[in-house]
Structures are given as C-alpha cells and as structure tokens.
Amino acid sequence: MGFVLHKELDLEDPVLVCSWSGIGNIGLVAVDNLQYQVSAQEIGLINPWHFFDPRNAVVKNGFIESLEFPKSKFYYQNLTNKDSVFFVGEEQPGQMGKMHGGGEKAYHMAGLVLEAAEKLGIKKIYTSGACVAAVHHQVKPRVVAVASSEKLLQEVKMIPNVYSMGETSEEGGEGVITGLNGLLLAMAQKRGLETACLMGEIPDWLSRAPFPYPRASQSVMEAFAHVLGIDLDFTFFEKKTEDIDKVIEKLYHKFPEKVKEQYDERKTELQPGPITHEEAEWMKAHLDDFLKNLPKSEGEDDNDDDQKPT
C-alpha cells in the first residue's frame, strides 16, 4: 500500500486542504472545485487498488486500455505566496453504501495522507465535510468549525460566516465527525500537526438525499478563500444551486402544512428551531417517498459534473 508523489517539492510553510465524499458531498465538491479554480497541478496520488474495487473498464478491440478507480489525488498551487496542497478523495474506503468509511482501510488511508503531508513539510491541515443541523434550506448555510487548539479555533472563527460547534448546536461543543474527514484530524493531531475541520450546514432531513448540496459547498469554499487569501468565482455554484434548489423546493412543498409551518420557524432562529425530533425524523423517513415521485432527470447525483465548472 502506498502513495506516489510525482515530483520533489520544496515548499514554504504549506497547508493541506483535504476532503472525501460524504453527506451532500459538501466537502468534496468544495475542495475539488477549489483546486480546479486555482489551477492546481496534480502532484501525487494514493494507489487505489488496495482500497477500492475498479469501477470502470475501457476495452477497445479486445485490448484492456484502462481500469478506472475512485481517485485519491494530491494537487499543489502557490497562492499569494502561500504554498497550498489539496487532497481530494472521491470515495472513502470501507464505505460500502454508507455515507462514510471506516475500519482498517480508512485508518491506512489516513496514515498515507499524513505520510505524504509530512514529506511535503505540512504542519497545518484542514478537512471539510457536512454538519447535519436543524436549519432551513432557504437560509445561507453557516460553516461550523472544530479545531485542535483554541488558538486555531479563534483564528477560523474570524472568518465571516464561520462559527464554532458550540455556538450553533444544542449539544454545545460536543459531537462526532464521522469517517475520514474526522479520522484524519485525530491522527494528525496525534502527530503534533495543527488541524481544523470546516463543515457546511445541511438540513437534517436532507442528510440522506442522493444528491449534493452545493449551497453548503459554496459556504465552505468562501471560508477557504479567506484562509488562503484568494478570490474565487462562484458562477458555477449559482447554476448548480439553482438546479438542486428546484428539486428541494418540490420536496419541501410536499410537507404537510403544520410541519411546514414549524419548519419555517427555523428561518428566523439561529439556534435550533421548535421542530421536534419526531418531526425531523418524519421528514427524513419520508424523503425516499418524495424522491420516488420526482421525474428521473431531477435529483440524480451528478457529483462528477459538480467537481468541474462547465
């Protein structure tokens, strides 16, 4: 099992921004679009066959031209004199239909990312993912942060629209970041690296939806733009958000009036709204039924398209 770095790089105080697939693919879409927009060059990868089965084969006139695996790649760009490395993991090992991976393979993959990071001289790592919250889909998603130190936490809280977990949740500053987006942070911290996770809010009832949530990806990208000191173009996101919003609005309009009324109170409250746990569970449970009645072209997961602006 290993990783490959295509070139030797002598970087100055680089940061690593990484993400894997997950709920709403919020982190994945954000980081992959980020590396694309800054024209980052591919500098390495993790050999995929120890972690994943191939998902596509191209055979031409009998000859096997290629086998395609989910990508786990490193990219680099020098941004306003800040060396920035990006890691994009299209899938988490051990995912098997779940939203997040786990187990021995996830541990090994995180270890390889950290080995590569240390080889590049990285001392600070950001990951990104989803924060499932009692929020409204029509409200701009906030970015929720956890960090390895109070100092770094205060640093990220200075970014507009970024809040600590404790400020946004009934549970205070407690919770779990599942899968590799969390595992990597824990392992990195053990190795003495500074780490933070920036998570875009997604309404609880959409956490199992089979499509991405670009609204939250945009919020995350805006936060990373601040961290990296760059400007980004969000035109691509506006189109994607519009498309997904149409699907979500159709689902929203199927809510019974009473549920809709109580859900809409979330629009005005920053703290969790008065919707009960049972009502939130009701929405999640009925999501499959709502999605069944959608025309086929809507709501399909088109993550591959999301990663590259057209």
Add this chain to the structure above:
Amino acid sequence: MTTIKNPLKVYQKPALFHPVLLVGWQTQDVGNVGTGIMNYLQEACQAKEVAEVDPLGFFAFEGAIFKNNLIQIPESKFYECAENNLLLLGSDEPMYEKYNFINTTLNYCRDEYMVSRLFTFNGHPSPVTHHGSRSIFLVFNQLKLGEEFPENEQVEHVSWDGPPAMSTYLLWVAQKKGISGITLWVEVPFYLSSIEDPAAIKSIFSFLNAHLDLRIDLSRLNQKIERQNRLLQELCDTNPEVAEKMQKLDQEEELEENEQVFLSKTVYEYLQSRKQ
C-alpha cells in the same frame, strides 16, 4: 472485514514448470461454462489438488448458501494437470479484498510455477439459439495478443466501456506482473444461462485445443450436446409457443422481456425434469 496475512494453503510443491494457467469462475456462471470447463479438465487430466486460498476475508460468512439442496462453501482451489502442463484455478469470485485475492493467486502462479500466460472463461448470455455455433469474444491484456489470436468467423475482439468483470480485473493485474492474459467470453443462448451449455464449453475447448495443442477428448461433451439438443427438440415439438420463440430468435428477431422470461423458465424446468 478480516484480512488474513497469508491466505494461501499449499499442499504440495509444484511439479509443473511454465504451465499455462486456466481460471474458471464459479460465481454467476452463465451456462456453467467456468465450472464445466474446470470439471471436465480435472476429470480428463486426473488433476491433483495442490493448493487453495482460504476463503476467510474474501467472502461473507453470514450463513450458508445451498444449491440443489446441497450446502455450498466458497472455494478457490488449484489443480495440476501434468499431462497437458496446465495449472487450473476453479474459484468463486471474491466479494471483498479483490485486489489482495488476485495479487496472492498471481504471485503464487508466477513465483512458484513461472506462469507467463493465463486464460479465463466466461459465458455471455446472448440472443442466439442452441442450433448454431457459439462465437467467442476475446479480451486481452497485451496488444500483441490481438495478432496472435486474430479475429475470424468464430472469434471477435470485443469493445466495452463499463464496470469491469472479475476476469478483466485479473487480466489488468496480470499485465502489471508480466503475465499475458486472455479472457474468452463464449455465447450462451440466454435460456441456457442457468444450466449447463455443453456446446459453449465445447467451443472453448476447440479454441484451446487449436492454440494450446491440448488434445482433450471431447466425445463425452459431444454426447451431452446431442442429448440436450434432442431434449430441446422434443420441447419444441410438444410446445408450439416455445417453437415459435426459437424460430424468432433463429430469424434474429428480438423477443420481448416477457417472452424471454417465458422461454428461460420453460426450458429450465423441462431440462431439470429430464435430468439424468
């Protein structure tokens, strides 16, 4: 999933040098092609079991599968066929750790036996009838093999863009180890997918006999073909609906889905009822 460190159990030292490896998959075995070829060869060569891959870590063990009232255990076994210098692998397709499985088996074949060439076999359900010959579609992992096994009336070089079969994955890894590999996808009338198609098996053997100089006696297979064709003719004679569907296929007309299901079910039930 538990991954065991050394999944290979070797029962005896290799007695062959530079054999050709033949791999027959036993999972979703269309027309029983993979299993049929392995069984036929094992009997014809009086093959000896020499090693197996421990299934733990590669298959789910959440209960027991049974087929025809017999309990099935996933297995992956190697046999030596000294007479024809063949190494045989009859295996269920692993569900987990596929790369690890392929890597382990190929390393064993290459390092212990100096295997430098392998063939795998798969049945391909097709809209053809049992009346005609069975074409073979080739997939290979080195360009030069396209010239060594050129297209002709019976053989076609296939193109594909989609999820890979286990055989394709095996060939891809084999190529990285310097082992040339060819998969033979043989046509199987779709209504024979769930039972043995001896004509498809014979088509593969004819190809291997020609290219590997195997000289495998095919008389038992010929008897099976004859018997199956006779039974299918009986079915057509007594069931006009079946005869009508077969005629459509012979004329290369498409059958509706319900017609395909009807034909598959009727043929399966009839042949099962007439099993020896």
